[in-house]
Amino acid sequence: MTTPRPLIAGNWKMNGLAASLDEARAVAAALDAHPVGARVALCPPATLVERMAQVLAGTGVAIGGQDCRAEAGGAFTGDISAEMLAEAGASLVILGHSERRAGHGETDSDVAAKVAGALRAGLEPIVCVGETLEQRQAGQALAVVTGQLRGSLPAALADADFAVAYEPVWAIGSGLTPSLAEIEEVHVAARATLVELFGAAGARVPILYGGSVKPSNARDILAVKDVGGALVGGASLKAADFLGIINAA
Numbered sequence: 001m002t003t004p005r006p007l008i009a010g011n012w013k014m015n016g017l018a019a020s021l022d023e024a025r026a027v028a029a030a031l032d033a034h035p036v037g038a039r040v041a042l043c044p045p046a047t048l049v050e051r052m053a054q055v056l057a058g059t060g061v062a063i064g065g066q067d068c069r070a071e072a073g074g075a076f077t078g079d080i081s082a083e084m085l086a087e088a089g090a091s092l093v094i095l096g097h098s099e100r101r102a103g104h105g106e107t108d109s110d111v112a113a114k115v116a117g118a119l120r121a122g123l124e125p126i127v128c129v130g131e132t133l134e135q136r137q138a139g140q141a142l143a144v145v146t147g148q149l150r151g152s153l154p155a156a157l158a159d160a161d162f163a164v165a166y167e168p169v170w171a172i173g174s175g176l177t178p179s180l181a182e183i184e185e186v187h188v189a190a191r192a193t194l195v196e197l198f199g200a201a202g203a204r205v206p207i208l209y210g211g212s213v214k215p216s217n218a219r220d221i222l223a224v225k226d227v228g229g230a231l232v233g234g235a236s237l238k239a240a241d242f243l244g245i246i247n248a249a
């Protein structure tokens with residue numbers, strides 16, 4: 001059984017106006033000049049998905065959304081559906097990011113419904129899980145992560161391409177990261193849960209690490225057992241930094 005290529009995905013969050021597309025262009029040009037083994041994706045704000053897809057058409061960089069609503073359409077002011085993202089040119093979507101879980105009250109079952117919506121539209125979901133600092137300090141990190149996986153991953157994923165991202169909430173944007181041993185402990189537990197839920201297919205699902213990944217720590221983190229890529233926030237906004245991480249994979 002071959003190991004899937006690592007996935008390095010950039011999450012621009014609510015950053016980026018049209019001028020930022022130059023950074024995406026620079027990433028694609030560098031990868032064109034020096035192809036890499038990793039799969040690469042950029043997830044801009046929804047307003048830039050279509051234009052980024054046009055800018056990056058024909059390059060190896062895939063485009064993702066940062067969230068979608070579960071329904072295909074309807075009276076849901078301000079929301080967008082997976083079908084809309086797909087039509088705009090996205091092939092992936094980040095779901096269940098901690099900033100959505102905390103800031104928008106998304107529960108595991110909300111996330112599972114969104115995952116089903118993404119599959120309906122043919123998008124590859126990247127499903128995020130991760131503990132808060134309080135939960136880690138209380139010794140609950142593994143229970144939180146495996147519980148979120150069980151609640152957020154519908155059975156329909158058994159026949160689909162998807163990825164999981166372990167993002168400890170306290171490591172996001174903080175410059176702090178867990179130790180390599182702590183990352184391995186969570187990824188190994190996440191792998192066991194994926195195998196329990198999806199059998200052999202669960203053994204192949206990429207489990208990304210996210211939270212203060214930068215060029216200087218990417219190589220060590222990406223070498224950890226069961227780390228199958230990275231979900232990168234701040235360091236994905238500048239082409240040079242993002243390329244430093246991509247080249248560490």
Ligand SMILES: O=C(CO)COP(=O)(O)O
Nearest residue numbers: 011172173211212233234
């Ligand atoms: O939340 C993240 C990616 O989804 C991580 O953000 P940072 O890389 O900025 O810590």
